[in-house]
Amino acid sequence: MEGNVHKFGDNVDTDVIIPARYLNTSDPAELARHVMEDADPAFLQKVRLGDLIVAQKNFGCGSSREHAPLAIKAAGISAVIAHSFARIFYRNAINIGLPILESPEAAEKIAPGDRVRVDLAAGRIDNLTSGEQYQATPFTPFMQDLVEKGGLIPYVRWRLRSDAGNRKPDTENSDR
Amino acid sequence: MGLTIAEKILAQHAGLDSVRPGELVNVRVDMVLGNDITAPLAIHEFRKIGLDKVFDRDRIALVPDHFTPNKDIKSAEQCRELREFAREQQITYYFEIGRMGIEHVLLPEMGLALPGEIIIGADSHTCTYGALGALATGVGSTDMAAAMALGEAWFKVPETLKFIFQGKLHPWVSGKDLILYVIGKIGVDGALDRSMEFCGPVIEALSIDSRLAMCNMAIEAGAMCGMIAPDDIALAYVASRAKRPFAPVWPDEDAEYERTIVFDAAAIEPQVAFPHLPENTRGISEVGEVRLDQVVIGSCTNGRMEDLRLAAGLLRGKKVHRDVRLIIIPGSQQIYRQAMHEGLFDIFLEAEAVISTPTCGPCLGGHMGILADGERALATTNRNFVGRMGHPGSEVYLSNPAVAAASAVTGKISAPWEVL
Numbered sequence: 167m168e169g170n171v172h173k174f175g176d177n178v179d180t181d182v183i184i185p186a187r188y189l190n191t192s193d194p195a196e197l198a199r200h201v202m203e204d205a206d207p208a209f210l211q212k213v214r215l216g217d218l219i220v221a222q223k224n225f226g227c228g229s230s231r232e233h234a235p236l237a238i239k240a241a242g243i244s245a246v247i248a249h250s251f252a253r254i255f256y257r258n259a260i261n262i263g264l265p266i267l268e269s270p271e272a273a274e275k276i277a278p279g280d281r282v283r284v285d286l287a288a289g290r291i292d293n294l295t296s297g298e299q300y301q302a303t304p305f306t307p308f309m310q311d312l313v314e315k316g317g318l319i320p321y322v323r324w325r326l327r328s329d330a331g332n333r334k335p336d337t338e339n340s341d342r
Numbered sequence: 343m344g345l346t347i348a349e350k351i352l353a354q355h356a357g358l359d360s361v362r363p364g365e366l367v368n369v370r371v372d373m374v375l376g377n378d379i380t381a382p383l384a385i386h387e388f389r390k391i392g393l394d395k396v397f398d399r400d401r402i403a404l405v406p407d408h409f410t411p412n413k414d415i416k417s418a419e420q421c422r423e424l425r426e427f428a429r430e431q432q433i434t435y436y437f438e439i440g441r442m443g444i445e446h447v448l449l450p451e452m453g454l455a456l457p458g459e460i461i462i463g464a465d466s467h468t469c470t471y472g473a474l475g476a477l478a479t480g481v482g483s484t485d486m487a488a489a490m491a492l493g494e495a496w497f498k499v500p501e502t503l504k505f506i507f508q509g510k511l512h513p514w515v516s517g518k519d520l521i522l523y524v525i526g527k528i529g530v531d532g533a534l535d536r537s538m539e540f541c542g543p544v545i546e547a548l549s550i551d552s553r554l555a556m557c558n559m560a561i562e563a564g565a566m567c568g569m570i571a572p573d574d575i576a577l578a579y580v581a582s583r584a585k586r587p588f589a590p591v592w593p594d595e596d597a598e599y600e601r602t603i604v605f606d607a608a609a610i611e612p613q614v615a616f617p618h619l620p621e622n623t624r625g626i627s628e629v630g631e632v633r634l635d636q637v638v639i640g641s642c643t644n645g646r647m648e649d650l651r652l653a654a655g656l657l658r659g660k661k662v663h664r665d666v667r668l669i670i671i672p673g674s675q676q677i678y679r680q681a682m683h684e685g686l687f688d689i690f691l692e693a694e695a696v697i698s699t700p701t702c703g704p705c706l707g708g709h710m711g712i713l714a715d716g717e718r719a720l721a722t723t724n725r726n727f728v729g730r731m732g733h734p735g736s737e738v739y740l741s742n743p744a745v746a747a748a749s750a751v752t753g754k755i756s757a758p759w760e761v762l
Contacts, residue, residue: 177530177619181727185734186706190409190416192383192483204734224531224564228727229706230466232383232482252564253535254466258482308366308496319390322488326391 167244167265167286168294169216173278174205178221179228180255184237192233194240201237215242218284220276222248226255235264245284247291247302249273260309261318267291267302275300286313344594346502347569348537351477351591355460363501363600371401372476372586373454374489375463377445377702378406380482382423384464387487396431397493400586403435403454404428405445408702413709443674443700446470446642450554451674453583457572457590462486462495467642467724469560473553474580475572475590477537480561500566501600502537507544509608514758516652517552518644518722518742520544521559521568522613523605526623534564536600539593544607545570550579551648558643559724562620614720614755615740618728626745626757633665636719637750638731640671640698641705644722644743647677653747654686656761657693663753668695669711675700695750707732720755722746 181204188200202209219238225248226234235258238246245265259266265286272291276282280295289302305313315321345353345360353361355369376384381404388396396402404424409417428436435454442448446467449455457475461468464486471478481495489495505524520540525532538560545553553570560568570576572590580588614629616622639645639653650672662668670690672678678700681687690697704711705723713719713732719739721731726738741749744758751761 179725179727181706181725181730185729186379186408186708187732189379189708190414190420192386192420204729224534227530227564228466228561228725230380230464230468230480230482232380232464232484236383250531250534252531253566254480254482254561257485261482261484261488306366318484318488319387322391322491325492326393 167216168281168283169218169244170214171218171220171276171278171280171282172209172212173276174219174221176222177224177227178205180226180231180234181228183226183234184231189231189233194236197233197237198240201241210241213241213243216244217242218282219243219246220273221246222273223250225251227252230254232258232262235259235262239264247272260312263317269300269302272300272302343598344596346537346539346597346599347475347571347591347593348477348500348502348567350593351458351460352497352499354591361499363499365499366496367499368494368496369460371462371489371493371495372459373401373403373461374486375403375405375445375449375461375465375468376486377408377465378410378417378421378424379408380464380486382420383483384486384490385423385427387484388490391487391491393491396490399432400434401493402433402490403449404433405437405442405448406439407442407444407700408706409708410701411439411699441675443676444642444645444702446558447645447673447677450474451676453580453585456580456584456588457576458588462489466561467558469565469567470554470558470642472557472560472567472569473550474576475570477567477569479567500535500537502539503533504539504541504599504602506542506602506604507607508542508604509544509606511544511607512611514612514744515610516742517548517556519610519613521556522615522620522623522740523610525559525563525620526613528563530562530619530621531564533560536565538563538565538568540568540570546573549648550575551646554646555643559620562724612742612745612757614745615726617726617737617739620724620726620740629755632739632755633718634720634749634754635665635717636667636669636711636713637746638669638671638704638711638719638721638723639743639746640673641702641723642673643724645671645673645677647680649722649743650677650681650686653743654689656744656747656758657751658689660693660751660761662694662750665753666750668750669698669704670695671698671701671703673700704731706730720746720749
């Protein structure tokens with residue numbers, strides 16, 4: 167995936183990503199029309215298909231509304247890169263298949279408008295504008311499995327098909 | 343090596359003897375919760391799984407509380423989806439208007455959040471039930487859908503931060519102030535992905551309502567959960583309400599904590615969080631002159647009996663300032679009725695406040711008290727993000743109910759003792 171960067175700061179909360187006044191629907195296309203509008207009313211006009219959001223610490227904090235990653239995805243954003251993600255947003259993004267990458271270095275060094283290419287499987291971020299390369303925190307094998315299966319619902323369908331007894335998806339130590 | 347309360351509950355529900363922070367576990371869940379905003383999306387995802395039946399109709403709670411009573415046609419459609427799904431699946435704990443409450447006020451009150459349990463809710467403030475010794479955490483709609491299908495959820499075992507409160511609590515300082523104080527110290531991502539364990543003599547003396555308010559805002563520090571080990575006060579609270587058998591869990595003496603932080607409660611005055619983050623806290627003595635257009639007393643944080651009694655105590659015989667609109671929202675039908683019986687409604691109405699039916703309403707800028715551009719509110723709610731209560735140019739300040747009531751009278755953010 168490759169696109170231009172829209173940059174945001176620390177603690178972008180889900181109320182800013184999609185204000186609650188628009189939560190009387192769960193239609194992604196309708197939600198996308200209001201994505202990030204309280205942070206930047208012109209955001210949607212600036213976004214081209216495949217563009218990326220780069221933000222600092224604690225992206226997606228606050229409400230558990232899955233409408234937030236849905237709205238970002240439906241607006242044509244191909245991936246979100248941040249210094250760190252809030253816990254529920256992180257889960258939701260993985261569950262619905264919105265690519266996210268945690269990379270403090272990329273969050274710091276990428277400038278607004280930079281052109282960036284992401285290799286999700288390798289966790290590599292190429293800044294085509296500056297020529298720099300950054301590494302994202304790798305997904306745990308279980309996360310990687312979820313992402314490869316297309317999110318949590320395909321994973322659940324696979325679980326129901328494949329085994330009834332195995333209660334543990336994986337046992338591992340990791341940062342996430 | 344011993345386990346923290348969160349580790350022990352996760353281990354038990356995963357069928358393991360022990361777990362370590364960082365480990366991924368698949369756990370059995372005791373309760374799955376959704377509301378009128380998050381459950382419709384979860385129902386759509388549940389349908390995609392292709393199962394006819396939910397895993398257990400007694401272990402799902404559906405509460406239409408955010409935009410209810412239906413604020414517009416689209417909200418009505420969302421609530422209808424919830425209602426029809428509840429009927430189709432014969433969900434035992436579907437709470438219709440007239441029998442409902444704000445979900446995190448309602449579930450503890452109904453005995454549906456119990457010590458030692460794992461509860462997941464498609465609402466970030468599900469962490470409230472940690473006050474009763476349950477491991478409770480907010481998830482998204484797809485996680486809710488998966489749990490409705492499997493009765494399970496996956497988690498990374500969190501590190502635990504231990505917060506010990508020593509000393510003596512000032513009058514007018516409540517659980518709300520303690521949690522605002524903590525968030526002010528550690529920041530809105532200060533407990534990211536962690537379990538927060540609250541303990542010490544101050545917590546042991548705290549009422550259930552204050553404990554619920556405290557754990558409610560663990561998410562505002564980024565935590566997975568906020569927990570208080572169940573004691574006699576908590577066990578007495580759940581004893582008469584519990585809808586199912588439960589097994590309380592306590593942390594081991596030799597549990598390992600990532601960090602232990604000790605606070606002296608005597609140093610904590612009533613707290614106010616300034617816009618636009620809950621971490622922007624100041625003691626009431628450092629607030630300065632902040633004029634108000636609206637005051638809201640209610641929400642899943644502070645819509646309980648203790649909160650309404652505190653507010654009424656200060657509003658008795660007084661009038662709300664002529665420039666202020668005071669909106670009081672009892673957290674459940676039961677609390678509404680109790681407040682009415684105790685004569686609190688007479689005090690509120692005499693003071694010229696409005697009393698709303700239980701709803702999340704203005705807390706998230708839904709309805710029942712939206713702010714215009716440039717307007718300023720003081721609320722007993724949990725978030726003060728940009729646009730949280732309405733126009734992105736409005737401002738929300740957060741406080742406890744006593745500060746909120748006093749401020750409604752003076753028209754500016756004020757300490758409770760200023761109106762005594």
